[in-house]
Amino acid sequence: MHTFEKGEMAQKPATLKDVAAFANVSRATAARALNSYGYVGDETAQRVHEAAEKLGYRGNRLAQALRNGQLPIIGCILGDIQNPFFARIAHDIEVLARGNRYNLIIGSSEEELEQEVSLLASLQSLSIRGFIVAPTSDENNFHLVRLIEENVPLVLIDRVVQGIDCDSVAVDNEGGARKAIEYLIAMGHRRIGLLQDDTRIFTSRERLSGYQRALIAAGITPDDRMISISQSTVEHAIDATIRLFSQKIPPTALFTVDSLMTQGALLAFRSMGISIPHDVSLIGFDDFNLATFTDPQITVVAQPVSEIGLAAARLLFEKLSGPSRPPKQIRFETKLLVRGSVSRRTEG
Amino acid sequence: MHTFEKGEMAQKPATLKDVAAFANVSRATAARALNSYGYVGDETAQRVHEAAEKLGYRGNRLAQALRNGQLPIIGCILGDIQNPFFARIAHDIEVLARGNRYNLIIGSSEEELEQEVSLLASLQSLSIRGFIVAPTSDENNFHLVRLIEENVPLVLIDRVVQGIDCDSVAVDNEGGARKAIEYLIAMGHRRIGLLQDDTRIFTSRERLSGYQRALIAAGITPDDRMISISQSTVEHAIDATIRLFSQKIPPTALFTVDSLMTQGALLAFRSMGISIPHDVSLIGFDDFNLATFTDPQITVVAQPVSEIGLAAARLLFEKLSGPSRPPKQIRFETKLLVRGSVSRRTEG
DNA sequence: AATGCGTGTGAGATCGATCTCACATTGTCT
DNA sequence: AGACAATGTGAGATCGATCTCACACGCATT
Incomplete structure (x- = not known):
């Protein structure tokens, strides 16, 4: 003191x-x-x-950093801190960083590639070495490639990028989606809707793939009319849900790819007077606090959120202080949390 | 490009x-x-x-910073990014900072004074000038006083500190609480419970004060047995609510001072089989996404969250680039959003 | 006596950008 | 012709911490 x-x-x-x-x-x-x-x-x-x-x-850490070429700060570029999923991750990273006497800079890419690139450049000009990034795009990743070539420690989270050989922490999106769909099928559903965001986004594509595979494995032909695409906000998801369920032959069940879309679907159903699980069954990807407050509670595919940030930060600090080692790719399993939003369907 | x-x-x-x-x-x-x-x-x-x-x-922004004595980074010390209230504020600040070519460092004090002090010191040794802080404590603010004496731009948010003359952005906590309690009284309630967090925290004290004044103004003597104190987490709030409503003569209505406590109360009521608004009426401070998903929807005192971060960032940049000016204290009004969680009470 | 090592210390260079000062040019005016 | 501005440029100092190098001194070994 x-x-x-x-x-x-x-x-x-x-x-x-x-x-x-x-x-x-x-x-x-x-x-x-x-x-x-x-x-x-x-x-x-x-x-x-x-x-x-x-x-x-x-x-003066600035002078020290100028001399030795790096600042004890971790750069973290996420989609949006307001998404509880990222907020939790950011929090965990911050705690671990603090333990290592690092500070944390958080930037929002807002899912814009250009913003991601310029944020990264801005942080690099601060001599920050050490980034945790949830990459926006799967293509045009020269900025990430460059980081790796310059030997800047980098850990990707939530999303993996093809052709980039670096540490990453993600979950088994395809498997998670498949489990959800298989469960719906087992409960007698055949017309299963998918509410999905931009296919540019890695997780979205993987979840779509899990959805399709589960259907095909059960002998159901995927039907584009059962799929609705919207931006990942509650508002857009409401519209997309309404579109999906205004069809002559609407789905009997819906799978949503993230928690904001699940909330949108919930609101849409309420406004349309559709009741869960009586009229339609619902499963969402990513657990969220609201899921247990609704009546019925929402069945979800849960990700081990608390482990993702931790694992990413650990990998990063290994690279920052430890000897060079080959990249590690971590994939966490997901878990289907069965609650009350799915009902058994007897007739087709 | x-x-x-x-x-x-x-x-x-x-x-x-x-x-x-x-x-x-x-x-x-x-x-x-x-x-x-x-x-x-x-x-x-x-x-x-x-x-x-x-x-x-x-x-090299580092070298530039070393030369001119400051880094184009804003330090932001909040209670916890996981609280949606703070997440929203952090997001808004980040957007505005980016517009001014600043980056944002976020630190969590976790409501620990010591952590707040050490974070601030760490950021200062980075030559960061320009802080937005949600101060943990009302006493022992020598670290904040020192900042001001050193002429470091500082904006307090959410909470104001006695005896510190600097920019601040907060809401009318007392007025908000009073409105809520007055409404409950008008609806016939007389035994009104309060679920409150640490009285060290400024907002909590102000909301308590509003609660008490409204009661006294209506000729009701505040009763300590109607007040329960707990940490601001869902889990602690559950316990505190159960304690409050296990009394022989429990409250007929409850006012909770933040959204996490409101959630805790909701869960507690569910586990106790107490139904809203039939058995008990509920009003929470701070609106939250869940509030409109429950049945009935929860009546809350809403803060203009989107304006707080914006206003704070604006004040900070005024100080960073503009000429010196006397401190401004901004207080936003709150709004009672009447939904379905309060019922009229006919007998005492 | 000469050499060597272990110990302790300071002068100065370095990181990269910026700013002050001094020194050139030109052109213009008496 | 001489003086003085306006214009253009470079050498070197500066910010603060760190690191290399050189130089002491003492003590032990040949």
């Missing part, structure tokens, strides 16, 4: 030079004492430490 | 020196051309710009 004496307060922060002068040694010696390397006399070291304490010396 | 030619990729970023050498001028001239100040010949400037373009010069 520090004490601040009056009159000392408005001072500029003490520099190493100040400390050295106060302890009557050179800057070099002061640095040696404070960072404990090289030879320093015991008594001298003592004097330097006292001086540093006295002056409240904290060091 | 840049193009990256092969073989050029793994290079270290180009420095001003490189650009100068390439354009056959001194570093000083190159700097003048790129930052357009002082006298530079037209043709020389042209050459420098071409060289910069060619080499992909981006400048």
Whole structure:
């Protein structure tokens, strides 16, 4: 704990030079004492430490970073912090970063490639080495390729990019989607709708693939009229759901690819007077706090959110401080949490 | 847009020196051309710009910062990014910061004073000037006082601190709470419970005060048995609610001071078999997505969340770039959103 | 006495961008 | 012709921390 004496307060922060002068040694010696390397006399070291304490010396991380070429900051580029999924991940990364005396810069790409590129460039010009990115696009990833070629530690989360060989942490999207659809099929559903966001997005494509495979495996031909695409916001999802269920022969069940879309579907059903699970069954990808507050509670495919950020941060710090090693690709399993939003369908 | 030619990729970023050498001028001239100040010949400037373009010069913000004493980064210390209230604010600040070519560092104080202090110190040693803080404590604010004395731009959000004269953005907590309680009283309730978090926290105290005043104004004596205190998490709120409603004479209505506690109360009522609004009426402070998904929908005191972050960021940039001006204290009004969780009480 | 090593210290270069100062040119005015 | 501005440019200092190098001194070994 520090004490601040009056009159000392408005001072500029003490520099190493100040400390050295106060302890009557050179800057070099002061640095040696404070960072404990090289030879320093015991008594001298003592004097330097006292001086540093006295002056409240904290060091200028900027100058340090300029010298050694990197700033102890992790750059984190996510889709949107407002998505609870990313918020949780960001929080976990921050905690782990703090433990390693790193700070965390968070940027939102808002799912725009251009924004992702410019954010990354901006952070690189800050000499930040060490990024955790949820890549927006699967193509045009020269900016990520460049990072890797420059040997900048990089961990991708939530989404994996083809042809980029680097650490990544994601979940088994296809398997998760397949489990959901298989369950719906087992409950007697055959006309199963899919509410999906931009196919540019990796997770969305994988979940679509799981959806299709499960149908085909059960001998059901995928039908484009059962699929509705919208942006991943509650509002857009409402419209897309309404479109899907205004057809002459609507689906008897719906699978939504993320929690915002699940919420949209819920609202759409309410406004259309469609009741769950009586009129339609629903499964969402990604658990969310609301899912257990509704009546009935919503069956979801849950991801181990708490492990994703943690794993990503661990991988990153391994790269930052450990020796070079081949990239690791982590995939977590998902879990189907059966609650009350799916009912058995007896007739077709 | 840049193009990256092969073989050029793994290079270290180009420095001003490189650009100068390439354009056959001194570093000083190159700097003048790129930052357009002082006298530079037209043709020389042209050459420098071409060289910069060619080499992909981006400048080292670290070196710039070291020189001019500050980094174009805003430090943002919040209670927790996982709280949607703060997530929204962080998002809005980030957008505005990006517009001003600033980046945003987010730190979680986790409502620990010590953590807030150490985060702030860490960010200051990065030469960051410009903070937006949701202060944890009302006392022991020497760290904030020091910032102000050092003339570091600071904006407090959500909470105001006594005796600190600086910009702040908050809402009318007392008025909001009063409106809620007055409405409950008007609906015939007299035994009104309060579910509150740590009284250390500013907003909590103000909301308590509004609660008490409304009661007194209506001639009802505040009763400590109607108040339950817990940490602001869903789990703690559940326990606190159960305690409150296990009394012989439980409240007929409950007012919760934030959205996490409202959720906790909701879960507690469900587990106790207490139905809303039949058995008990409920009003929460702070609107949240879940509030309209429950049946009945929850009546809340809504804050203009989207304006808080915006206003805070605006104030901060005024201070960062504009001339000195007296501190501004902004207080937004709250709005009672009447939905379905309050019923009229006929007998006492 | 000469050489060598272990220990302790300081002067100065370095990281990259910027800014002050001094020095050139040119042109213009008495 | 001489003086003085306006214009253009470069050398070097600066920000703060760190690291290399060189130089001390003492003590032990040949």
